Each structure stands twice: as C-alpha cells, then as structure tokens.
Amino acid sequence: MSPNDRDRPAGESRHQTRQAVRALRALEVRRNKQVLAVIAAMVVVIGGFVGLSLALNKDTKAVTISQAGATATAGPSAQVSAPATAAAVPKPLVAGCSVAPKLPADQRTGTLPDKATAAGKTFVATVTTNCGVLTMELDGTKAPQTVASFLGLAKSGYWADSPCHRLTTAGIFVLQCGDPTGTGSGSPGYGFGVENPPADFIFAPGTLAMARTPDPNTNGGQFFVVYKGTRLPDAVGYSIFGKVTSGMDIVDKIAAAGAAPADATQNTAPRQPISILTVNVAEKKA
Secondary structure, three states, rough: OOOOHOOOOOHHHHHHHHHHHHHHHHHHHHHHHHHEEEEHHHHHHHHHHHHHHHHHHHHHHHHHHHHHOOOOOOOOOEEOOOOOOOOOOOOOOOOOOOOOOOOOOOOOOOOOHHHHHOOOOEEEEEEEEEOOOEEEEEEEOHHHHHHHHHHHHHHHHOOOEOOEEEEEOOOOOOEEEEOOOOOOOOOOOEEOOOOOOOOOOEOOEEEEEOOOOOOOOOEEEOOOEEEEOOOOOOOOOOOOOEEEEEEEHHHHHHHHHEEEEOOOOOOEOOOOOEEEEEEEEEEEEO
C-alpha cells in the first residue's frame, strides 16, 4: 500500500472503488458498442458482395438464354418465353419468306400414271412455298409421261412440306426440289425415262426439268428450276417438261442469298430455306 492509500479514509476508498468499477463498466459498454458497430458494418459489406454476385450470375444466365435463341416479349415486363435449350429460329434472309415447315415424318410413295392422262394437254401448276407462289406451265405434248407423273404426285400431296434441298451456284445454276425426305435420295417408288431433252444441252432461265441419277430411267419426283442459263452436257439429257411463268423473282432471291456448305449427303441447301407447301394443278383451256 502506498503512503497515500494508507492515510485515505475508509468511506472515500469505497466510493472511489465504486467509481472505478462504474468507469470500467462504461468502458466495456463503449467497447461492446464499437465491436457491434464493426460487426454490423462487416455484415453490410458482405451482404453487398453477395447481392452483387447474385446479380452478376443472374445477368450471365440471361445472356446465355438470349444467345441460345430464346424469345422474349418486348417491353419493361419482358419475360423469357422459351427455355435455354430451345432451338434457335433462323431469321429469314429473304423478304417475304416465313419459317419453313419441318420435314415430313411419313413415308410417301406413288404409282406412275398412264401418260395418256397428260398427252396433248397443257396444265398450270400453282406451287405455294413458304417464300411465295410460283406458277408453272406444264407441257403435256412434249413430255406426257413427266407431266402425268407431276399431276399424280401433286394430287396425292406427295410434295406437301417438302424442302428444296439443293442450290447450285457455280457452273450449274439450279434450285432442286421434290424430295420429301430432304436428302436428295427420295423417290416416289417408280421411275421412267427421259423426255424432251434439249439438243444443245442448254437450259434457259425459268426452265423446269427432271433430276435423276446416271440411270436415265430414274426420273421420279425430283425436279429443278433453272435460274440462270446452264449447260448440262449429257449423252441422254434431262427431261424438260415446262417453265416458270411467274415467281422467278422468288427463285432469284433464294439464289442470291447463296448456298450452305455441303452436308453429309453432299447437298448444298439454299441458305434461305424454301419448302413446297402445296401444289395445285389445273388444265389450261385454249
């Protein structure tokens, strides 16, 4: 004990002790408040980081969905209306084209009609596609078997929703259609020979002709439209059975959009998909 403590009155000493205790308690309270304030600040900071992280994750998911081709309603309350796994719907490359239908799932065949049903007659075919309407004149006098086959397949709906699967853009300038399988190997189950091939091997723009394999008796359901003068030298030739009388502007636009790289079947499909939706044929009266 120090000299001053020894001489201090007992009551004063107790009072001072109590005061010291109170001071210590007040100091502890202040320290506790400071600690709580620091903890609270840390909670706010951590909460901010968590909120920012969630926001960034949300933005990333939204971008992923958009890049996957999901569609959304325009406006402030836009909501994603398709899942991230939905297939992207290609935007038409040619004005006037709508989305092409899916490939037909059914197996289609036909029976070769008698050429007498078309012989000596002229027909008008109205071919409706997802890019517009083509009107064709069919010559049953020069190509009776080919036109008879065309009439039968049109009446049966053989070409409904079938794509034009091939576009050639170098040396040969044709848009090839008529195969419901879209592979270039489809057939109605029958074949027939060549009719009315050009002697000079030249096919003028707008010409309608039949596609076939090297076997000249494999004409069937596939045909092509020539959009630019083309020379096709061949010992037997290709059947010309008519011409496009209106709608060549549609074919020209499809050709101008270009062809896609060759697929597994070596077909170069047009970059702007075009499919036959319906075909209606009527005899042309004199």
